[in-house]
Amino acid sequence: MVKAILSLVFLLFTLNSYGSKVVHLKEFSILSLSPDVDNLIFTFDRVDRYRFIKLSENYWYIAIPKKIISINTPLTPKGNVRRILVRIIKGETRIFFRMEKGFKYHFRIVLSKNHHFLVIRIKRESLKGYKKAPSRLAVGGERLKRKVKPVIVIDPGHGGKDPGAIGLFGLKEKNITLSIGRYVAYYLKRDGYRVVLTRNSDTYPTLADRVRLANRANAAIFVSIHVNYTPKEKRKARGLEVYFLNTTSDKRALRLAARENGMSLSQISDLNKIIISLIQTTKIHYSKILASDIYRYMLVYGKEVYRAYTGRGVKQAPFYVLVGTRCPSVLIETGFINNPSDAIFLRNKRFRMAIAKGIARGIEQFLKKSELSYLPLDRSLKS
Numbered sequence: 001m002v003k004a005i006l007s008l009v010f011l012l013f014t015l016n017s018y019g020s021k022v023v024h025l026k027e028f029s030i031l032s033l034s035p036d037v038d039n040l041i042f043t044f045d046r047v048d049r050y051r052f053i054k055l056s057e058n059y060w061y062i063a064i065p066k067k068i069i070s071i072n073t074p075l076t077p078k079g080n081v082r083r084i085l086v087r088i089i090k091g092e093t094r095i096f097f098r099m100e101k102g103f104k105y106h107f108r109i110v111l112s113k114n115h116h117f118l119v120i121r122i123k124r125e126s127l128k129g130y131k132k133a134p135s136r137l138a139v140g141g142e143r144l145k146r147k148v149k150p151v152i153v154i155d156p157g158h159g160g161k162d163p164g165a166i167g168l169f170g171l172k173e174k175n176i177t178l179s180i181g182r183y184v185a186y187y188l189k190r191d192g193y194r195v196v197l198t199r200n201s202d203t204y205p206t207l208a209d210r211v212r213l214a215n216r217a218n219a220a221i222f223v224s225i226h227v228n229y230t231p232k233e234k235r236k237a238r239g240l241e242v243y244f245l246n247t248t249s250d251k252r253a254l255r256l257a258a259r260e261n262g263m264s265l266s267q268i269s270d271l272n273k274i275i276i277s278l279i280q281t282t283k284i285h286y287s288k289i290l291a292s293d294i295y296r297y298m299l300v301y302g303k304e305v306y307r308a309y310t311g312r313g314v315k316q317a318p319f320y321v322l323v324g325t326r327c328p329s330v331l332i333e334t335g336f337i338n339n340p341s342d343a344i345f346l347r348n349k350r351f352r353m354a355i356a357k358g359i360a361r362g363i364e365q366f367l368k369k370s371e372l373s374y375l376p377l378d379r380s381l382k383s
């Protein structure tokens with residue numbers, strides 16, 4: 001008898017929770033990871049099924065079948081989302097999304113393992129012939145290229161009141177990085193790429209300024225250029241190092257990444273996992289590839305001038321500029337300013353041009369390979 005009552009109570013309880021017609025949408029955010037990719041993240045109390053209906057190329061809605069969604073969070077449009085509307089139709093709540101016009105949208109939908117998160121990844125594609133590339137991309141009077149080239153941000157380290165490392169022959173890091181950065185920009189522009197330098201003279205943008213500039217420019221790639229220095233083993237240490245961001249399990253790094261993506265800390269704590277998988281895992285993955293491409297080409301071109309130029313490897317470190325940016329980002333330590341052999345060549349314009357060419361080739365190689373198809377979203381969520 002007790003058993004029967006217990007099972008009845010249990011049955012009522014399950015009926016009550018599963019039979020409830022209200023689903024709570026606790027949080028909603030849009031992460032725009034590039035001008036062409038938006039991730040819409042819905043955080044429900046629990047959701048097992050959803051309905052996704054595409055009404056037209058730029059109009060669609062999402063609903064939980066036969067349920068009312070109680071919305072406890074602001075629904076603010078962002079990125080390629082123009083408007084968000086909520087309507088109750090046929091006993092269910094439908095959340096309508098109107099997208100930017102004149103594009104084609106590809107949708108990919110993922111329900112998280114624990115059934116709290118629903119992520120819709122939307123990728124924008126130009127309708128054929130709709131969007132013409134700006135005329136500044138015309139190369140040598142050629143016809144306009146249809147595809148708009150990505151923006152590459154080159155960041156010559158230090159500058160102004162911050163000289164960076166000071167080495168042999170009175171060399172200052174800030175001057176070497178600016179010189180190399182300008183050459184990289186020159187080679188990339190010559191090949192038709194859009195390049196933004198974080199500084200083009202002896203000025204002092206803060207690290208935050210550099211990150212902000214990269215994100216505002218919707219950078220597809222961020223490359224920071226530096227020169228190494230070591231107080232120890234002065235003569236021994238020499239050669240190239242290329243860094244990409246390491247893990248962001250570190251709270252400070254995560255907070256910074258959140259701020260740069262316009263999210264609050266409370267959203268961060270709740271969406272912690274998703275954000276890591278969406279932004280950082282993908283970014284780290286691509287940054288690592290970018291780092292090895294640049295590393296390889298820098299050695300090839302560098303050795304043409306400086307035969308004994310050596311590589312110390314592709315490494316990981318939580319540099320500030322690598323955390324805040326939203327695109328694959330690397331930091332290059334071109335050589336050691338206090339090593340006699342490295343310093344002689346860093347002072348040499350031909351060598352600086354050679355490694356700049358290597359950096360440009362590495363970037364181009366990476367872009368060709370990745371075709372900017374960042375964000376293998378469902379893969380990163382499953383792992």
Ligand SMILES: [Zn+2]
Pocket residue numbers: 157158164165173226227
């Ligand atoms: Zn530096």
